[in-house]
Amino acid sequence: MSATTGDADLRMRLAAISAELTEQLLAWRGEKWSDARFDELAGRIFTLQFEASTPFRKYCVSRGMDPGRIRDWRDIPPVPTAAFRRVEFRASQSADELLFRTSGTTGGLNARGRHVVPFPELYRASLREPFRHFVLGGRQRELRLLSLIPPFATTRDSSLGWMLDDVIDGFGMPGSRSVADESGIDWQDLESACRSAEQEEIPVCLAGTTVAFSGWTDRLEREGTRFSLPAGSVLMDTGGVKGGSGLDRADMLSSLLPLLGLDSVQAVNEFGMTELLSQMYGRGIENPPLSGPPWLRTQVLDPVSLEPRPDGSEGILCHYDLANVGSVIGILTDDRGRIGSEGLTWLGRSPGAPPRGCSLATAELLAVQDDD
Amino acid sequence: MTDGPGGRMWHLPGLEPDGIAMSDSGDLGWHETRTATGRLVRTPRLSDRQASAVAASVRTAALEARSVRTHSDVLRAISSAALRLADPSDVVGREAELLLSSELGWSPEAAREALAGMSREWTEHALGALVESEIGDPALLDQFVPDPTRAGRLRMAVGPPLQFQIHAGNVPGVPVTGAILALLARSGVVAKTGADEPGLLPLFARTLAESDPLLASCMAATWWPGEDLPPAFARWGKEAGKVVVYGGNSAVRAVRQQIPPDVEIVVYGPRVGVAVFLPDAADETAALLARDICAYEQRGCVSPRIALVIGSDPLVLSDLIAAGMEEEAARVTPPAVSDTEAVALRSARAECEFAGLEDGSTRVSGPPDLSWTVLAHRDAGIASEALPRAVWVYGVPSLDALDTLLSPFEGRIQSIGYAGREGDADLARLAARLGVSRICALGEMAWPPPDWRHEGRHRLLPLLTWTDWEPGS
Numbered sequence: 001m002s003a004t005t006g007d008a009d010l011r012m013r014l015a016a017i018s019a020e021l022t023e024q025l026l027a028w029r030g031e032k033w034s035d036a037r038f039d040e041l042a043g044r045i046f047t048l049q050f051e052a053s054t055p056f057r058k059y060c061v062s063r064g065m066d067p068g069r070i071r072d073w074r075d076i077p078p079v080p081t082a083a084f085r086r087v088e089f090r091a092s093q094s095a096d097e098l099l100f101r102t103s104g105t106t107g108g109l110n111a112r113g114r115h116v117v118p119f120p121e122l123y124r125a126s127l128r129e130p131f132r133h134f135v136l137g138g139r140q141r142e143l144r145l146l147s148l149i150p151p152f153a154t155t156r157d158s159s160l161g162w163m164l165d166d167v168i169d170g171f172g173m174p175g176s177r178s179v180a181d182e183s184g185i186d187w188q189d190l191e192s193a194c195r196s197a198e199q200e201e202i203p204v205c206l207a208g209t210t211v212a213f214s215g216w217t218d219r220l221e222r223e224g225t226r227f228s229l230p231a232g233s234v235l236m237d238t239g240g241v242k243g244g245s246g247l248d249r250a251d252m253l254s255s256l257l258p259l260l261g262l263d264s265v266q267a268v269n270e271f272g273m274t275e276l277l278s279q280m281y282g283r284g285i286e287n288p289p290l291s292g293p294p295w296l297r298t299q300v301l302d303p304v305s306l307e308p309r310p311d312g313s314e315g316i317l318c319h320y321d322l323a324n325v326g327s328v329i330g331i332l333t334d335d336r337g338r339i340g341s342e343g344l345t346w347l348g349r350s351p352g353a354p355p356r357g358c359s360l361a362t363a364e365l366l367a368v369q370d371d372d
Numbered sequence: 373m374t375d376g377p378g379g380r381m382w383h384l385p386g387l388e389p390d391g392i393a394m395s396d397s398g399d400l401g402w403h404e405t406r407t408a409t410g411r412l413v414r415t416p417r418l419s420d421r422q423a424s425a426v427a428a429s430v431r432t433a434a435l436e437a438r439s440v441r442t443h444s445d446v447l448r449a450i451s452s453a454a455l456r457l458a459d460p461s462d463v464v465g466r467e468a469e470l471l472l473s474s475e476l477g478w479s480p481e482a483a484r485e486a487l488a489g490m491s492r493e494w495t496e497h498a499l500g501a502l503v504e505s506e507i508g509d510p511a512l513l514d515q516f517v518p519d520p521t522r523a524g525r526l527r528m529a530v531g532p533p534l535q536f537q538i539h540a541g542n543v544p545g546v547p548v549t550g551a552i553l554a555l556l557a558r559s560g561v562v563a564k565t566g567a568d569e570p571g572l573l574p575l576f577a578r579t580l581a582e583s584d585p586l587l588a589s590c591m592a593a594t595w596w597p598g599e600d601l602p603p604a605f606a607r608w609g610k611e612a613g614k615v616v617v618y619g620g621n622s623a624v625r626a627v628r629q630q631i632p633p634d635v636e637i638v639v640y641g642p643r644v645g646v647a648v649f650l651p652d653a654a655d656e657t658a659a660l661l662a663r664d665i666c667a668y669e670q671r672g673c674v675s676p677r678i679a680l681v682i683g684s685d686p687l688v689l690s691d692l693i694a695a696g697m698e699e700e701a702a703r704v705t706p707p708a709v710s711d712t713e714a715v716a717l718r719s720a721r722a723e724c725e726f727a728g729l730e731d732g733s734t735r736v737s738g739p740p741d742l743s744w745t746v747l748a749h750r751d752a753g754i755a756s757e758a759l760p761r762a763v764w765v766y767g768v769p770s771l772d773a774l775d776t777l778l779s780p781f782e783g784r785i786q787s788i789g790y791a792g793r794e795g796d797a798d799l800a801r802l803a804a805r806l807g808v809s810r811i812c813a814l815g816e817m818a819w820p821p822p823d824w825r826h827e828g829r830h831r832l833l834p835l836l837t838w839t840d841w842e843p844g845s
Binding site: 054055062079080081082083085086303304305314315316332334336350351352364 | 711
């Protein structure tokens, strides 16, 4: 797909709104935003994205939507995540832009989604304060951050790697680092870093995928290794559990946390998507409700009609992330969830085409053969 | 307790009615699940002894039936019981419709149409034709018959006293046909039904019991969760002389692990149907494809989910297919899509829409309620998903390109439906090379004749064992 780039004036206006938001996001300290503030920003960003991105404009027009018809942010047509596998939604371009890719483990049709990020400073702003607020409890340079995610430089396409590089840089005490590279996690390095922190009485923030922590749990149990991490330490897992892995996050944490000397309130679940620049977090082990920054709003929709469902009922999740100035702000996911008074409960990726007897997807038919 | 339309989801002769709730080792309880529509499915957990008792009872009944029923008795009795399922004027037929509606969420007319379609192969004429085409003389199923190919020799062919059949439960009626084939082979049959549609086979057994209780006691049917055989049902596998499995590799493997290695397994694996529009295909044939797609709500391995268009514009053709789909929706109300299906359909539509957003090379057709979907691509492709009333249409430059496209699916294509004549012989040869079991006109894909060789094999013959008698002088 060729990129579609708006003219210079449009690019300047997008850069201006990106700079304005960057400033607002970096100044955030946990307060809520009014509907009016969210709406005003969403409307301005949508108008520019509509003009700047040809595929997005075509998509909106085919649904009878243009900036003149938007009553509030909910009217902005959300783009399905599947579209990111086919089209690059680019509202602008810049010399230092980033390109993130989805892992490609889901979606079935063998293409990886691409999310272009022309405003890396806005991405930085969108992740920093929420990470400090939800994960570090407002602390800065009081914990040693140990990441089980390879640094961005080794993979060049993971938004998670970029994010952890950045929070290590922004919030970590000396000694903070990634203990992984493209070949995997250096468990000895991780464990010796934990041991040092224990001895120096420096709280740590461990960050990694749920699957990686599960692997560590097995290793610690097998080798009989135990830690007593200093008070104030945090464990942040992300990625949840992909369908079919059989991994249960709560079970895994119930085993892992005692091995580290942590209790359940020291566990934080991060929810992020390549297509969203902002993240949500939940504290606890039993599928904790998620909260995010006020520039990210989520709706629960009826999967068939796409009408909003009332709070408390299950549906598919649709996110509006104002930090997505460089692409599109509305993202329609394949995730199931529910919004309650505590926040958003993520109920997992919708399982995809359910089996219909002996009639299979063509990809599965080929898999059947490979399996023979 | 009430089991809802269609009644009990099991038929287990050889057990006292009270024996189910109160087994010899105390109350073992129930297997429970719900179909996609929320319909409760409850079947009894059986103790090892109970499962063995059922198998023994079915086996004994089958052996008794061999001596007191002729092949034509069996044919007549099972055909007339099966046809009652498809007779809307019969109380059994109405019950069957309600059953399918409650299990699958189908409209009454969709249920009626599916039953009518299945019943085409349940008539005495169709079953007789099947027997004759596979073994020649039906008397072979009753007694020794002189072999016309070798003077002095006599032959007889019957199935083992007990067969075990494991169904996938996709197309309603397939388990009924499975039981019918076993009974024609003069076997007793114990069957596991599919979780989506576990009710029709027990209803058939109860219907048969009204007219011929002995034949009805030659079959047992129930459902349990998972692909593995619970220990009690593993006995069925151990005691059966033949095992028939409808399902994928994991289902087959699970069964194979639990039966003696020398017991033959007849496998009906996952397959797909493909539609091909040859260069001279007439526009009207698009509507015939819509019929094939909507038959059995596209749950069968004969159902097309890919249409490959040679030598004309697939986007233009897709409009015609869409018009046909709309007519089908007006004729037979599609079931509401589930949340899961909705997400997958929306994602598939988005994928197609965005693939052609810039160059107009794709076209998505279908109503907002997602009840049917046509996803057309000007470029060649083969990707599709198993979603309700959904078809992927691709343009293919030539028959050679079609060959390349389909070759990876050797042994996985059940049938090819086609329209047009230009190159049909080449297409048929390609079908033969790919192990396609049937190539036919569009509009006929869902309704193969009774003597069709499902997966390219005989249907009755694999269930039979031949005995040659060469009398001494």
